[in-house]
Every structure is written in structure tokens, then in C-alpha cells.
Amino acid sequence: xxxxxxxxxxxxxxxxxxxxxAGTPAQQAFRQTIRAVEALREQLHxxxxxxxxxxxxxxxxxxxxxxxxxxxxxxxxxxxxAALLGGYLSRAEEAQVTELLVHNAQSLQERFxxxxxxxxxxxxxxxxxxEAAPAAGPxxxxxxxxxxxxxxxxxxxxxxxxxxxxxxxxxxxxTAGQVLLQNTKAAYRQLARLHHPDRAALADAATQQAQTExxxxxxxxxxxxxxxxxxxxxxxxxxxxxxxxxTEELLRRYTQALAxxxxxxxxxxxxxxxxxxxxxxxxxEKQQRTRLREIKRSxxxxxxxxxxxxxxxxxPTGLKTLLRELSGRGQADL
Numbered sequence: 001x002x003x004x005x006x007x008x009x010x011x012x013x014x015x016x017x018x019x020x021x022a023g024t025p026a027q028q029a030f031r032q033t034i035r036a037v038e039a040l041r042e043q044l045h046x047x048x049x050x051x052x053x054x055x056x057x058x059x060x061x062x063x064x065x066x067x068x069x070x071x072x073x074x075x076x077x078x079x080x081x082a083a084l085l086g087g088y089l090s091r092a093e094e095a096q097v098t099e100l101l102v103h104n105a106q107s108l109q110e111r112f113x114x115x116x117x118x119x120x121x122x123x124x125x126x127x128x129x130x131e132a133a134p135a136a137g138p139x140x141x142x143x144x145x146x147x148x149x150x151x152x153x154x155x156x157x158x159x160x161x162x163x164x165x166x167x168x169x170x171x172x173x174x175t176a177g178q179v180l181l182q183n184t185k186a187a188y189r190q191l192a193r194l195h196h197p198d199r200a201a202l203a204d205a206a207t208q209q210a211q212t213e214x215x216x217x218x219x220x221x222x223x224x225x226x227x228x229x230x231x232x233x234x235x236x237x238x239x240x241x242x243x244x245x246x247t248e249e250l251l252r253r254y255t256q257a258l259a260x261x262x263x264x265x266x267x268x269x270x271x272x273x274x275x276x277x278x279x280x281x282x283x284x285e286k287q288q289r290t291r292l293r294e295i296k297r298s299x300x301x302x303x304x305x306x307x308x309x310x311x312x313x314x315x316p317t318g319l320k321t322l323l324r325e326l327s328g329r330g331q332a333d334l
Contacts, residue, residue, distance in 0.1 A: 033258045040265040045058040065299040072306035079313035096121050096323050103333040187230040188222035
């Protein structure tokens with residue numbers, strides 16, 4: 001399932017084949033971090049795909065029944081509103097009918113996500129504005145000598161500045177890491193500067209040939225927009241010479257950026273694994289099946305009851321009987 005919120009969506013480097021040189025500590029750390037990021041991303045996408053399938057299954061099976069219930073509730077508006085205009089209801093009965101209209105609209109809006117704002121605006125009582133409370137002043141503090149008050153104020157000011165500096169530094173590091181991981185051109189320029197054949201102009205023919213081939217691979221990866229391939233090339237250990245200090249520093253920068261992404265993905269995975277309260281598609285498969293049967297049974301019964309009520313509401317006597325029954329049960333909703 002595609003998710004544009006996750007950077008570095010291209011395939012990441014393969015696991016290091018057996019027998020391949022381990023490389024420098026910086027290269028090992030980079031490869032380990034990039035594999036961890038890929039594993040987290042795969043888990044997150046698999047989980048979101050499974051959750052989407054659960055929701056689709058739910059709406060495929062329950063959707064028609066929910067739609068029937070919504071239609072049955074909407075059908076009640078017409079006879080209830082007509083009764084308010086009929087002139088045969090007492091004030092108490094008119095208040096009851098108005099309350100039924102409001103509860104019906106709230107049920108459609110809160111349970112089924114329908115927009116019933118127009119009905120609620122027409123029949124729901126306007127909320128009573130709260131009385132203005134006197135403005136509360138700051139809590140009283142024990143009196144301190146002037147020099148202690150000045151010292152406390154200076155301390156608070158220093159703490160606020162230090163906290164703001166830490167937050168700005170963290171934000172800057174996170175932004176820099178995201179830019180680094182999303183900017184293919186930047187990775188290409190860094191790799192081209194490190195591995196351009198001109199840097200091996202004084203080397204032997206074999207080294208020059210190897211450098212030229214490496215630059216061709218870098219150029220091809222950039223032309224394809226393949227950031228992962230560029231990072232894989234960055235992590236490679238040359239067979240004839242160790243990486244330069246500049247290459248090692250670049251690897252450390254990418255490893256740090258990937259570690260930030262790893263932390264973000266871990267948090268997203270934890271959030272996605274958290275069960276959704278009252279969601280019919282959450283829980284174990286057995287719980288989902290049980291809940292689905294209960295919901296379907298409840299929706300069928302509710303739709304049948306609403307159809308019965310609609311028939312009763314066609315006549316004034318039927319409506320008055322219904323109002324007396326609801327009043328006797330102390331019930332305001334249908």
C-alpha cells in the first residue's frame with residue numbers, strides 16, 4: 001500500500017552477501033541502520049494493508065445494512081415534522097416530537113457519520129452561554145526580597161532560552177536529515193565529488209578503470225532517480241583501497257539521518273498497532289467475527305423496528321400512542 005508520508009520509498013540495499021568484506025565500522029553501521037529502516041517500513045506497510053483489508057471487509061458486509069438503517073431513520077423526519085405542523089399535539093407532545101427529531105439526527109450524525117447539522121440547527125435548543133467568570137489572577141506567591149525575585153526571574157529566562165535552543169537544534173537536525181534522505185541530487189553530487197575519475201588521474205590504469213566504472217554506476221542510479229542505489233554505492237567498500245575520511249563522514253551523516261527515520265517509523269508502527277476504540281474491525285479475528293455478527297443482527301433489528309414506527313407515525317393516533325409509550329418508559333429516543 002503506497003504511503004507518500006514515508007521517505008526513501010525505493011528499494012534499499014540488499015543484505016550483505018556471505019563472504020563479502022565487512023567494511024569499515026561506519027559502513028557496517030550504515031548497512032545495519034538501513035536494513036532496520038527497511039524492516040520497519042515493511043512491517044508498517046503490511047500492518048496498514050491488513051487494517052485496510054479489515055475495514056474494507058467490514059464495510060462490504062455491514063455497509064448495506066448500515067445504509068438501510070440510515071434510510072429508515074431519514075424516513076422518520078417527514079411524519080415527525082408533519083406532526084409538528086398538524087395542530088393536534090399538545091405542547092408537551094410537541095416537545096416530545098422535537099426531542100425525537102433531535103435524537104434521531106444525533107444518532108445519524110454520531111453513529112453513521114451523516115451530516116445532520118441543518119436538522120440540529122432547526123430543532124436543537126441553542127446552548128446557554130456560560131456566565132462570565134471573573135478573571136483569575138496569577139496565583140499568589142510568597143513575598144521574596146527584591147534581589148531573590150530578580151535572581152528567580154533571571155533563572156527562568158535562562159531556562160526558557162536553553163529549552164528553545166534545544167528544540168530549535170533538534171528541529172534543525174531532523175529537517176537536515178529528511179532533506180538528506182529525500183534529495184537524490186545532493187547524494188549524487190556528494191558521490192560524484194568523492195569518486196570522480198579525475199581524482200584517480202595519477203593512479204594506475206586498473207584504478208582509473210575501476211573509478212570510471214563506479215562513476216558510471218553512480219550516474220546511472222541518479223538518472224533513474226534511485227536514491228537507494230546511490231546509498232548502496234556509498235556503503236560499498238572498495239576492493240583496493242579503504243574509503244576516504246570524507247566518505248566516512250558522509251556515511252555517518254546518512255546513518256544519523258536514517259536513525260532519525262528509524263525512530264519515526266518505530267513510533268508510527270506503535271501508533272498503528274494501538275487498537276482503535278470501538279472499531280468493529282479491531283481485535284482478533286474471532287473478536288471481529290463475533291462483533292460483526294452482533295452489529296449485523298443489531299442493524300437488522302433496528303431497521304425492522306424503524307419500519308414499524310414509520311407505519312405507526314402515519315396516523316395521529318399511532319404517534320400519540322408511541323409518545324405515551326416512550327414517556328411511560330422514561331425514554332426520549334427511538
